[in-house]
């Protein structure tokens with residue numbers, strides 16, 4: 001099979017951390033051809049979608065995990081699967097990439113569905129399920145944020161809608177002399193929406209990442225924040241701890257699954273803190289490698305097996 005992976009430049013790849021790298025390495029092991037490109041390498045010519053790609057070779061070498069061969073043009077209608085794995089921000093190039101991919105998805109399997117990627121801002125998507133979420137308001141208005149903080153007892157988390165990896169996530173505490181400055185910075189003085197949410201003290205125990213494939217759990221891990229930090233993301237020093245998927249998680253997953261399938265959000269990562277859903281990561285969810293190491297299982301095989309079945313099912 002031939003897989004095209006649309007992602008960030010290969011210089012960003014972390015060999016033991018990236019889920020995209022794990023997908024590419026596993027595909028290579030199975031003898032598939034794997035091509036790399038960035039989202040601005042797509043091009044449309046007479047309504048056919050193409051990309052300028054480079055064949056990728058993967059090796060477990062932290063200095064050069066991926067080496068690229070000479071670039072070539074490929075018609076994306078003729079390949080077997082396309083993985084969209086670009087990290088946020090969701091900028092104009094990202095949006096245009098999903099609009100271009102809409103044209104090819106009936107010929108070639110795209111993970112995740114470009115329509116679903118447009119539907120699902122990682123923070124806002126969870127708001128479709130208010131019964132699963134901690135109390136939350138999305139606004140750019142300082143007065144509304146301050147009123148919410150008062151209403152919920154004086155401690156909240158303020159997050160930019162487009163962030164990832166814990167970027168810009170701040171704790172708001174009534175009485176903090178920096179409170180106005182924090183709100184102004186996050187909302188760009190009232191010009192940008194932000195999410196303000198009840199602070200969940202259970203975050204000290206950890207933020208559970210569960211990876212879902214077609215609405216079913218693949219595996220989970222608990223990210224525990226270091227020292228006084230509230231952000232548990234591994235990018236900011238959170239440590240990964242072995243954890244299972246419990247009945248409460250299964251209830252959350254069962255509620256989300258029909259909508260995820262409807263939106264073509266085949267591979268997503270949900271974040272659960274103290275039994276509450278806080279985020280649905282759809283653009284480039286990660287954690288697969290750490291999860292596999294903790295559980296002594298090859299979760300990447302689960303995903304690539306599934307992709308191969310989708311491709312075969314499509315009759316390619």
Ligand SMILES: Nc1ncnc2c1ncn2[C@@H]1O[C@H](COP(=O)(O)OP(=O)(O)O)[C@@H](O)[C@H]1O
Nearest residue numbers: 163164165166167198199200203207230231232
């Ligand atoms: N409501 C909350 N209460 C306590 N901590 C939170 C809350 N929301 C987020 N956090 C902390 O901030 C981290 C990042 O938040 P999250 O919403 O997952 O955004 P992202 O991972 O995209 O940056 C979480 O892993 C968690 O440690």
Ligand SMILES: [Mg+2]
Nearest residue numbers: 165166271279
């Ligand atoms: Mg998160």
